[in-house]
Amino acid sequence: MRPDTADTPQFSPRQNEVLEQALRLLVEGGDKALTTSGLARAASCSKESLYKWFGDRDGVLAAMIAYQASKVRTADRSGEKLTEQLLKQHLEQFGRDLLEVLGGDVSLALNRLAIGQTSRDGSKLGKLLVEHGRRQIDRRAMALMDAGKRAGLLRFENADAAYHTFYGLIVSDLHVRMLLGEPGLKDNSRQAERAVEAFLALHGVEQKTADALRVSAGR
Amino acid sequence: MRPDTADTPQFSPRQNEVLEQALRLLVEGGDKALTTSGLARAASCSKESLYKWFGDRDGVLAAMIAYQASKVRTADRSGEKLTEQLLKQHLEQFGRDLLEVLGGDVSLALNRLAIGQTSRDGSKLGKLLVEHGRRQIDRRAMALMDAGKRAGLLRFENADAAYHTFYGLIVSDLHVRMLLGEPGLKDNSRQAERAVEAFLALHGVEQKTADALRVSAGR
DNA sequence: CCTCTCAGGTACCGTACGGTACGGTTCTGG
DNA sequence: CCAGAACCGTACCGTACGGTACCTGAGAGG
Numbered sequence: 001m002r003p004d005t006a007d008t009p010q011f012s013p014r015q016n017e018v019l020e021q022a023l024r025l026l027v028e029g030g031d032k033a034l035t036t037s038g039l040a041r042a043a044s045c046s047k048e049s050l051y052k053w054f055g056d057r058d059g060v061l062a063a064m065i066a067y068q069a070s071k072v073r074t075a076d077r078s079g080e081k082l083t084e085q086l087l088k089q090h091l092e093q094f095g096r097d098l099l100e101v102l103g104g105d106v107s108l109a110l111n112r113l114a115i116g117q118t119s120r121d122g123s124k125l126g127k128l129l130v131e132h133g134r135r136q137i138d139r140r141a142m143a144l145m146d147a148g149k150r151a152g153l154l155r156f157e158n159a160d161a162a163y164h165t166f167y168g169l170i171v172s173d174l175h176v177r178m179l180l181g182e183p184g185l186k187d188n189s190r191q192a193e194r195a196v197e198a199f200l201a202l203h204g205v206e207q208k209t210a211d212a213l214r215v216s217a218g219r
Numbered sequence: 220m221r222p223d224t225a226d227t228p229q230f231s232p233r234q235n236e237v238l239e240q241a242l243r244l245l246v247e248g249g250d251k252a253l254t255t256s257g258l259a260r261a262a263s264c265s266k267e268s269l270y271k272w273f274g275d276r277d278g279v280l281a282a283m284i285a286y287q288a289s290k291v292r293t294a295d296r297s298g299e300k301l302t303e304q305l306l307k308q309h310l311e312q313f314g315r316d317l318l319e320v321l322g323g324d325v326s327l328a329l330n331r332l333a334i335g336q337t338s339r340d341g342s343k344l345g346k347l348l349v350e351h352g353r354r355q356i357d358r359r360a361m362a363l364m365d366a367g368k369r370a371g372l373l374r375f376e377n378a379d380a381a382y383h384t385f386y387g388l389i390v391s392d393l394h395v396r397m398l399l400g401e402p403g404l405k406d407n408s409r410q411a412e413r414a415v416e417a418f419l420a421l422h423g424v425e426q427k428t429a430d431a432l433r434v435s436a437g438r
Numbered sequence: 439c440c441t442c443t444c445a446g447g448t449a450c451c452g453t454a455c456g457g458t459a460c461g462g463t464t465c466t467g468g
Numbered sequence: 469c470c471a472g473a474a475c476c477g478t479a480c481c482g483t484a485c486g487g488t489a490c491c492t493g494a495g496a497g498g
Binding site for chain 1: 248249250251252328330331332333334335336337338339341342345346348349380383384386387388389390391392394395396398399400401413417420421
């Protein structure tokens with residue numbers, strides 16, 4: 001991983017405006033609705049400008065991903081002294097945020113777009129999406145893992161593996177199901193709580209007998 | 220859930236042949252490569268026949284899903300008397316099979332197709348895919364859960380929730396990443412073993428201190 | 439031998455998209 | 469005031485797709 005300096009090319013305000021419209025079109029009508037003509041009309045710009053700014057249609061798609069990622073800034077409030085309660089709260093907050101992000105209109109639309117194009121573009125968009133979209137959230141999670149371990153509240157050999165375990169407990173197959181059109185959960189908080197409970201039973205330092213979580217079942 | 224009687228409309232041998240070619244085209248070139256003309260050429264049939272058999276292009280896609288699902292038959296060898304070792308083996312086998320299925324060419328291609336179309340068809344294909352594709356595997360998993368509980372080897376309140384926990388431990392975000400073009404794991408077995416270990420720590424009856432699994436980390 | 443049905447091959451049509459070219463308009467800098 | 473750039477709107481082009489129509493050949497049944 002490179003030290004990632006300011007790697008956001010950033011676009012002009014006018015271009016951001018256009019990309020915003022592009023996202024709207026994508027969310028509303030999916031891949032097919034995002035035509036160059038349609039975008040030009042919706043954004044009140046000329047097709048020529050689109051091609052000048054973004055090169056071609058794929059360039060627009062890539063720019064949309066970069067733009068959307070640039071909007072997400074996770075405020076990590078590290079530096080606090082972690083207590084068990086605090087760690088639990090942060091983990092639950094992370095779970096709620098993750099579920100909310102993954103279930104968001106724009107995220108789903110962009111993921112659908114990238115997945116739909118994976119077969120024919122050598123997963124260029126997919127790579128972009130994973131890198132740009134995931135980096136923030138991954139960083140936050142890893143910071144939490146490390147902080148928990150340093151505070152003696154979490155135990156694991158491999159922070160990455162622990163994080164993926166946590167991720168699986170939170171999301172399970174929900175992401176794919178939402179991508180396939182199913183509605184999200186009614187209660188993200190509940191799901192986050194259960195995931196944290198299980199995660200702490202696996203990697204927490206306090207020996208919960210893992211019985212507590214068995215009574216909290218119900219999907 | 221309805222008792223699902225023989226609900227496979229089933230197609231003629233000739234039609235299966237055509238659907239096989241359709242799957243091949245889809246796997247090789249994705250959505251865009253699966254044109255009616257291309258399929259007719261590849262399968263040596265006329266477009267008119269395609270439209271007579273499947274109605275329209277969407278009909279072909281739906282038929283492909285039904286056809287692919289009809290090929291998968293999981294042999295559930297229930298009836299054995301479960302021991303702890305046997306349960307563990309079955310769980311691990313399930314995990315391996317699940318990872319293999321999800322990472323398979325055809326599965327990925329069909330999921331990409333359905334996800335790509337979700338925005339513009341009201342998730343008709345997505346529903347089809349979840350129902351047809353998932354039913355077998357879900358049934359097998361739930362049978363395992365129930366058997367484990369009846370044998371006194373597993374503890375949970377809600378079998379469905381326990382299954383989803385297990386699923387999340389096995390798959391995590393791997394499915395979505397593969398859909399986005401990342402290569403699969405090098406070692407599915409290892410992943411399955413770790414998932415089972417964690418699952419048993421959460422829902423197994425024997426009180427593992429949950430320390431054992433911490434040494435098995437490494438992704 | 440005749441006929442009817444089914445399916446393959448081909449040509450065709452309308453449409454809609456990606457991409458380009460051009461004329462007109464506004465903004466900027468000197 | 470003027471020159472140049474940037475940009476909008478529109479018209480245009482080639483292409484490729486979904487879907488339809490027509491013709492041909494091969495069997496099936498009488």
